[in-house]
Amino acid sequence: MVDNPLADAQRESAGASTFGKYNFQFHWALCEVIKKHEQQKEYAILIEYHEDVVIANTLEADKATFEFYQVKNQSATFTADSLTKRKKGAKKALKSSVLGKLLGSCLNKQYEDRITTIGLVSSGGFSFNLEKELKLDVIKMGDIAEDELAVLTQNIHNELGIVVLPEHLQFIIPEIQLKNQEDYVLSNFARLVDKLFPGALCNAVSIYRAVVDEMGRIGRLEYDYKDWARLIEKKSLTSTSIHQVITLHSNHPCVDDIKNDFDDLVNDLGWRSNRKRNIKRRLSLLALRRAGFMSALDIDVANSFLVSHGKVNEDDFCSDAEFVDALVQQAIKDGLLKNVKDQDELLIEVIYCLLKAE
The missing domain is CATH 3.40.1350 (Trna Endonuclease; Chain: A, domain 1)
Incomplete structure (x- = not known):
């Protein structure tokens, strides 16, 4: 405290x-x-x-x-x-x-x-x-x-x-x-x-x-x-709470791009529709928030996931599902759960980093 x-x-x-x-x-x-x-x-x-x-x-x-x-x-x-x-x-x-x-x-x-x-x-x-x-x-x-x-x-x-x-x-x-x-x-x-x-x-x-x-x-x-x-x-x-309100009531072409990329990726992940919609909505809000205003916390979190992402070689995996799972496990191994609210948010950060890197 x-x-x-x-x-x-x-x-x-x-x-x-x-x-x-x-x-x-x-x-x-x-x-x-x-x-x-x-x-x-x-x-x-x-x-x-x-x-x-x-x-x-x-x-x-x-x-x-x-x-x-x-x-x-x-x-x-x-x-x-x-x-x-x-x-x-x-x-x-x-x-x-x-x-x-x-x-x-x-x-x-x-x-x-x-x-x-x-x-x-x-x-x-x-x-x-x-x-x-x-x-x-x-x-x-x-x-x-x-x-x-x-x-x-x-x-x-x-x-x-x-x-x-x-x-x-x-x-x-x-x-x-x-x-x-x-x-x-x-x-x-x-x-x-x-x-x-x-x-x-x-x-x-x-x-x-x-x-x-x-x-x-x-x-x-x-x-x-x-x-x-x-x-x-x-x-x-x-500044964080105000930006969350702004992103909640705004839409931008950059979000459409990442949503389309997510749709291509998720076809190989085998998720149910409810889970797909929830992750897609939260991913869209994250993308818009970071498109307009990167707080110090956002910068630290994004950089930590980028470093973790760099430790996993995509060529070692046969499918996107295996690759995403490996990225999640590496992030957990690197202690990044402490930087997010829950495992779903960790997954969203992993996907965001993956899609932004492409």
């Missing part, structure tokens, strides 16, 4: 309970998912866990770094004063400011040195005095005029005792807006599939609905997780 580097007590969990009010934040998060997927980067995205959106750059706990985002859908424009204004709560105690709440999630935590971006996203934008009077959609610390930065810093110092604002703090104006969020994300999924699999056919609506439903599910979970693997399983969307 690997410890979860984010296993600090969360500031609050009320956001998870009222998740239905926050469609905008997870539509914005989906835009970030699509950007990273286009770049074929590995990631895990967490909703309502320490912050509105947290993105890990890998699925490996010991290597993960994090982006923390608070997402606001509002018409009002944030100023230095409104960002750091503290309202009175119960018994006249001062509440956290918007910026103070975000920084409080990130600073003086066990994971602080692993955060690469602290972002405040607001559909209403920001009104700062900027150096060179630039019009920016991503405002970094170095872009803000000294007098404006001094106001922000002094107010946050009074609230949190912070002397210098983090250099990786950013203020972000999103392209997506509330009125077009569904259509915007849906069209971006369609473009993503076209970029991953040029010439592919996809059902963008089904992809969108499946991902949005899953994001809603993970957003409603309120638990903390000490174990990293359970956090990823229960509370995140990953």
Whole structure:
């Protein structure tokens, strides 16, 4: 069991309970998912866990770094004063400011040195005095005029005792807006599939609905997780899970080719029709997934089966059935069962390697 580097007590969990009010934040998060997927980067995205959106750059706990985002859908424009204004709560105690709440999630935590971006996203934008009077959609610390930065810093110092604002703090104006969020994300999924699999056919609506439903599910979970693997399983969307959804609702000529090759091969294997259909379906999904985005795990698994395949000489066998059986036995001998879920998946990997090598 690997410890979860984010296993600090969360500031609050009320956001998870009222998740239905926050469609905008997870539509914005989906835009970030699509950007990273286009770049074929590995990631895990967490909703309502320490912050509105947290993105890990890998699925490996010991290597993960994090982006923390608070997402606001509002018409009002944030100023230095409104960002750091503290309202009175119960018994006249001062509440956290918007910026103070975000920084409080990130600073003086066990994971602080692993955060690469602290972002405040607001559909209403920001009104700062900027150096060179630039019009920016991503405002970094170095872009803000000294007098404006001094106001922000002094107010946050009074609230949190912070002397210098983090250099990786950013203020972000999103392209997506509330009125077009569904259509915007849906069209971006369609473009993503076209970029991953040029010439592919996809059902963008089904992809969108499946991902949005899953994001809603993970957003409603309120638990903390000490174990990293359970956090990823229960509370995140990953590059792998998103890609599985995309491949499930897409089709590409490369899949037709491998299905035709499989049909030629399977005639000599003597399988019953049910087994043939099941293996063919799973083989097709594997082929499409690897055609568009090879994760680090996919690369390792594919390479290990390729090495194992090279140890068996096809000329030593009288039939394809004997050859495939020998490849399976060699893969088992090489310990490759530990790399897959079950014996059927090992067989699929063997066939995939065989057909891709031809």
